[in-house]
Amino acid sequence: xxxAIAFYFxxxxxxxxxxxxxxxxxxVHSVLFLVLDxxxxxxxxxxxxxxxxxxxxILVYAGGIVVLYxxxxxxxxxxxxxxxxxxxxxxxxxxxxxxxxxxxxxAIVGGYSYARPAPAFAxxxxxxxxxxxxxxxxxxxxxxYLIPFEVASMLLLVAMxxxxxxxxxxx
Amino acid sequence: MITSTHxxxxxxxxxxxxxxxxxVRRNIIIIFMSIELILNAVNINLIAFSAQLQxxxxxxxxIFVIAVAAAEAAVGLGIILAFYRNKETVNIDEMNLMRW
Numbered sequence: 001x002x003x004a005i006a007f008y009f010x011x012x013x014x015x016x017x018x019x020x021x022x023x024x025x026x027x028v029h030s031v032l033f034l035v036l037d038x039x040x041x042x043x044x045x046x047x048x049x050x051x052x053x054x055x056x057x058i059l060v061y062a063g064g065i066v067v068l069y070x071x072x073x074x075x076x077x078x079x080x081x082x083x084x085x086x087x088x089x090x091x092x093x094x095x096x097x098x099x100x101x102x103x104x105x106x107a108i109v110g111g112y113s114y115a116r117p118a119p120a121f122a123x124x125x126x127x128x129x130x131x132x133x134x135x136x137x138x139x140x141x142x143x144x145y146l147i148p149f150e151v152a153s154m155l156l157l158v159a160m161x162x163x164x165x166x167x168x169x170x171x
Numbered sequence: 172m173i174t175s176t177h178x179x180x181x182x183x184x185x186x187x188x189x190x191x192x193x194x195v196r197r198n199i200i201i202i203f204m205s206i207e208l209i210l211n212a213v214n215i216n217l218i219a220f221s222a223q224l225q226x227x228x229x230x231x232x233x234i235f236v237i238a239v240a241a242a243e244a245a246v247g248l249g250i251i252l253a254f255y256r257n258k259e260t261v262n263i264d265e266m267n268l269m270r271w
Contacts, residue, residue, distance in 0.1 A: 007173045011181045018185055018208050022192035027200055034204050041211050048178075048222040053214075053230050053237075060237050065207065065244045072248045073200060076255050095194030102190055106183040113176050136227040137234070145231050152238040159242030166249030169256075 006047055013040040031069045038062045052134040178219030186212035199261050203247050210240045 017037040024030045038061040045054035130136055141149050185208060192205030214233045221229025255261060 004173050007177065011177075014181070015184055015188065018188040021204055021208065022188060022196060022201060027198060030201055030204060034207065037208070038211070041215065044215065045218055048218050050218045050221065050230050050233070053218060053233050056234060056237055057214075060241055061207070061211075065241055068244055068248055069200065069204065072251060075252060076200070076261055092195055096191070099187065099191045099194050103187050106187065110176070110180050110183060113179065133227070133230075137230050140227055140231050141234070144228075148235060152235055155242050156238060159245050163245040163249040166246065166253045 003047065007044075010040050010044045010047065013037075014044065027073045028070070031066060031073055034069070035062050035066050038066065050133060052137045175219050175223040178215060182212045182215040182219070185209075185215065197262050197264055199251055199263050199266070202263065203244065203251075207240060207244070210236055 014037060017033045017040065020033040021030050021037060024033060038057060042054040042057040042062070045051075045057060130139055189205040189207075189209035189212060192208065193202050196202055196205070214236055217229040217233045217236070221227060221233075251261060254266065258265065260266075
């Protein structure tokens with residue numbers, strides 16, 4: 001029961017702040033709503049028993065990425081609000097119609113899965129010699145998923161170099 | 172009782188909000204934030220299934236998604252800054268240098 005209350009509260013907060021992120025006129029306010037949204041998503045991860053990912057979510061998203069966004073919003077001096085310029089060829093109605101089509105498809109999928117609940121899987125849990133969440137995640141990262149882990153680190157290195165090159169005033 | 176269907180519906184709704192943001196807004200910074208919302212929706216799905224299946228692999232993949240999101244944000248914001256320096260705008264309707 002308490003889990004249900006927590007889930008519905010967190011869901012309402014997540015969706016409400018997400019709507020505020022995409023509807024607010026002021027970009028700085030939008031970024032701040034994004035921080036709150038990420039924090040509530042992290043709380044949802046804790047509810048699901050994924051404490052390590054929740055900590056990573058707060059550290060990387062709320063601490064790192066959002067600060068990056070704030071810096072860019074401050075650097076980009078919005079004398080002319082981007083929404084003021086209207087492109088006559090832009091088809092916002094088409095965009096909305098396509099979004100609604102995806103929404104309908106998702107609603108059909110959701111209704112289908114309500115009508116026929118998914119079978120409970122037998123849990124073939126990998127035999128991790130630990131019980132804590134962080135230990136299990138770390139054990140998997142450094143054994144079965146070592147190569148994807150290294151590839152992700154290479155990706156981050158390449159992205160860092162690329163971002164520096166792009167943002168440098170002249171090469 | 173909260174089942175994984177609830178989490179999937181939440182994730183689908185968050186995904187939809189992100190898609191609407193990408194399709195409707197013109198400020199490219201808002202569009203990037205919408206993409207972050209979409210990635211978060213995917214992460215919620217991964218973690219929910221990880222909890223349902225009692226299997227930690229979903230959390231490992233969520234960590235990879237977060238790493239890719241960080242890389243994407245860094246490069247994308249670099250591109251925005253470079254573009255703003257040239258054209259003094261963040262409106263995607265005016266970003267048509269490579270169109271056709």
